[in-house]
Amino acid sequence: MSERNTTFVKTEGEQIPVVADCDVVVVGAGPAGHAAAVSAARNGASVTLLERYHHLGGMASGGMVLVLDDMVTEDNEVITTGLVSEFVERLEKQDGAVYPPTEDCQTNWEMWQKWSRWGCIDFHQSTMPQPIIHAVAFDPDAWKRVSLDMVREADINLRTHSWFSDVMREGGKITGVIAQTKLGRQAIRAKYVVDATGDLDVGVAAGAEYTTGQFIVTTVFRIANVDTDKAVAFEFAEPEAYKKLDRQARRVIGGAWGMWWLKTPLPGVVWCNCPHMPGYDGLSVEDMVKAEYEGRERMMNLLAFAKENIPGFENAVMLGAAEQMGVRQTRMLQGEYVVNKDDIKSKRHFADSVCRGRDYYTPYRALLPKGIDNLIVAGRHYSVESDAQKMSREIPPCQAQGEAAGIAVSLALKEDKALRDVDAKAIQIQMRAQGADPGDVPDAKALVENTVAAE
Ligand SMILES: Cc1cc2nc3c(=O)[nH]c(=O)nc-3n(C[C@H](O)[C@H](O)[C@H](O)COP(=O)(O)OP(=O)(O)OC[C@H]3O[C@@H](n4cnc5c(N)ncnc54)[C@H](O)[C@@H]3O)c2cc1C
Numbered sequence: 001m002s003e004r005n006t007t008f009v010k011t012e013g014e015q016i017p018v019v020a021d022c023d024v025v026v027v028g029a030g031p032a033g034h035a036a037a038v039s040a041a042r043n044g045a046s047v048t049l050l051e052r053y054h055h056l057g058g059m060a061s062g063g064m065v066l067v068l069d070d071m072v073t074e075d076n077e078v079i080t081t082g083l084v085s086e087f088v089e090r091l092e093k094q095d096g097a098v099y100p101p102t103e104d105c106q107t108n109w110e111m112w113q114k115w116s117r118w119g120c121i122d123f124h125q126s127t128m129p130q131p132i133i134h135a136v137a138f139d140p141d142a143w144k145r146v147s148l149d150m151v152r153e154a155d156i157n158l159r160t161h162s163w164f165s166d167v168m169r170e171g172g173k174i175t176g177v178i179a180q181t182k183l184g185r186q187a188i189r190a191k192y193v194v195d196a197t198g199d200l201d202v203g204v205a206a207g208a209e210y211t212t213g214q215f216i217v218t219t220v221f222r223i224a225n226v227d228t229d230k231a232v233a234f235e236f237a238e239p240e241a242y243k244k245l246d247r248q249a250r251r252v253i254g255g256a257w258g259m260w261w262l263k264t265p266l267p268g269v270v271w272c273n274c275p276h277m278p279g280y281d282g283l284s285v286e287d288m289v290k291a292e293y294e295g296r297e298r299m300m301n302l303l304a305f306a307k308e309n310i311p312g313f314e315n316a317v318m319l320g321a322a323e324q325m326g327v328r329q330t331r332m333l334q335g336e337y338v339v340n341k342d343d344i345k346s347k348r349h350f351a352d353s354v355c356r357g358r359d360y361y362t363p364y365r366a367l368l369p370k371g372i373d374n375l376i377v378a379g380r381h382y383s384v385e386s387d388a389q390k391m392s393r394e395i396p397p398c399q400a401q402g403e404a405a406g407i408a409v410s411l412a413l414k415e416d417k418a419l420r421d422v423d424a425k426a427i428q429i430q431m432r433a434q435g436a437d438p439g440d441v442p443d444a445k446a447l448v449e450n451t452v453a454a455e
Contacts, residue, residue: 020188024046025050026040029050031398032402037151038150039434041155044413048190051159052162055160058198059326067138068395069394069395079357080396083400083403084400084403088136091136099118105133116130116132119259119263120136121259162181174372177193193206208375213389219277226269231311248305249302253298254275255275300318303316330381332381333366333383335365335366338366348447349442353438354404354428362439366384378404407430425440
């Protein structure tokens with residue numbers, strides 16, 4: 001765990017230039033923030049999108065997390081549609097997405113052999129072979145390109161290289177945000193703010209209630225020059241020998257799930273969702289430095305082992321680690337409603353559901369902080385308990401949250417009201433109009449009798 005400082009310095013009062021004046025500022029251009037910005041702009045708001053890095057996409061690009069999961073119900077019905085579907089179509093046009101056609105979504109060994117190394121499996125099922133489902137393997141650079149295209153087309157004022165540092169307030173109201181840049185601090189005035197930082201940076205600065213949690217962190221990396229056909233052929237021709245080697249490989253990396261290497265749309269390039277390193281605080285500089293050293297050492301050890309032992313990896317080379325440390329969980333809002341594990345597991349339906357992921361529903365109240373009128377949250381730091389967040393933080397559901405949050409701010413803007421007073425029904429209607437599934441109609445397997453009514 002990190003050591004928090006106990007000595008402090010004070011800075012003098014400063015004059016901060018206002019670089020943008022807009023309806024909505026979205027902080028963080030990961031999957032959730034990008035969707036929120038595009039959705040708000042397409043609904044008529046003037047939007048500024050603030051991002052600390054040079055690229056858009058957060059964990060989906062800089063974090064090199066390369067399979068879109070949790071897009072379907074357990075019956076393989078696609079429920080993250082709307083902007084998510086548009087994004088996938090755009091990735092495909094750039095040869096940046098691979099997923100099984102509907103006829104391949106079966107449960108048998110033939111399809112397992114064809115699709116499991118793409119990550120298109122229902123890993124929530126423990127019986128083998130796991131069902132092949134609609135999940136999408138994608139290329140991180142294509143993600144960045146598609147994100148930029150959509151931002152440009154929606155006429156969003158993009159400000160990268162801008163690290164959110166504080167909120168501005170007049171009376172009790174947030175009037176915008178301040179970003180740290182190479183040219184010093186800059187102010188962005190806005191009527192509404194979307195916190196899509198993944199870590200609740202804006203919410204914390206604005207005084208929102210939150211909780212903290214932790215999960216493994218991972219330095220995701222990619223290896224090139226792999227003969228994936230040979231590796232897969234060996235896996236199926238000699239399953240026992242393969243399993244033995246695979247167990248050894250996972251010991252070498254020191255923490256990985258079963259499928260530690262997966263194919264990507266780039267021939268011969270695989271991504272490795274490992275090593276999994278527990279005990280690190282994703283907010284702490286000291287911890288992130290230690291994790292960087294540790295992760296890089298472990299990945300080089302694995303590469304050496306794979307080259308020497310695993311058929312198909314003989315000529316493999318390290319393509320590189322992700323630009324961003326793979327942080328899964330830090331701070332989570334404790335807002336108007338806090339989603340818990342039972343809500344997710346029981347598929348609890350909420351009357352004010354505005355988006356979905358897998359078989360769960362996200363109520364509008366879980367995006368709203370208590371006591372702050374013009375701030376909304378979208379992404380992995382939404383209002384949720386720690387163990388429930390681990391089950392509801394995948395990329396497409398975060399995009400869906402962003403799409404709903406973008407609609408919410410545009411409605412609040414039009415009606416000049418607090419976000420909490422926006423009618424969830426109106427968000428649902430607009431989500432449907434955009435081709436998205438807000439979860440207004442409960443699935444046959446949803447827990448409806450205990451529905452928590454919207455206030
Ligand atoms: C190792 C790992 C493996 C995963 N595997 C999968 C998977 O296979 N499939 C899947 O669907 N999901 C997976 N996930 C989960 C998924 O990647 C994240 O939960 C998802 O990306 C969250 O989206 P987000 O937009 O909320 O946050 P993020 O993706 O974290 O984006 C937040 C954005 O905000 C920016 N930002 C943060 N703070 C500031 C600031 N102060 N100022 C300006 N900008 C800021 C960041 O740079 C980033 O662009 C994985 C996650 C990890 C870490």
